[in-house]
Amino acid sequence: MAQPLMPHATAAWLVDNTALSFEQIAEFCGLHILEVQAIADDTAATKLTGRDPIRAHELTQDEIDKGQADPDYTLKILKGPEQVRRTKGPRYTPVSKRSDKPDGISWIIRNHPEISDGAIGLLIGTTRTTIAAIRDRSHWNIANITPKDPVTLGLTTQRELDAAVAKAAKAAGLEAPVDTRLEGDREALITELRAQRDQLARDAEAAENGEAPAPRAEPTAETLFKR
Secondary structure (H helix, E strand, C coil): CCCCCCHHHHHHHHHHHCCCCHHHHHHHHCCCHHHHHHHHCCCCCCCCCCCCCCCCCCCCHHHHHHHHHCCCCCCCCCCCCCCCCCCCCCCCCCHHHHHHHHHHHHHHHHHCCCCCHHHHHHHHCCCHHHHHHHHCCCCCCHHHCCCCCHHHHCCCCHHHHHHHHHHHHHHCCCCCCCCCCCCCCHHHHHHHHHHHHHHHHHHHHHHHCCCCCCCCCCCCHHHHHCC
């Protein structure tokens, strides 16, 4: 199934601007439902700037309305124009995003040190000299460089970044970690989240009728990880 260009940023926008379930958002964006929960609870590692999928022509308001009316409805992404295939040579980066390159390079160096300078250059569209200067902190603007996810910045795609990470890990003989903590918990988690959304709907109805809603503990991403 096709996914939004920037899934995490799109999920952040959908959480903030729609009443879609976390399961619907996770399925549309190709994320784990706990990632969406973490974004909703502001406990994600990086604070994300939402990306409007309607303006990006990836989703229509009509689709969102259908999803909000039916929690079991699966959102359908709009088929955009055929993407231009990259050819050999340096990646072109719009002028408006070129100042973001050092932040993206710094993020990769910090989070994925196994990726080579050559691979970073292909991902971001930069030179080995710039990467080396950021790596050894001799870059002229190092004081103002803040590590930021290059996918969120729009400098590369999640698929290309994942491919580079996997290739670098394989070359280094590293085995990708497998998180088995949540095996068997998916259905229970989905049921719990649906129950929470139903409770919110009942509270809203009670408020309209002038009744006091029943007290309840607010869930967090941390408590959802507990069995």
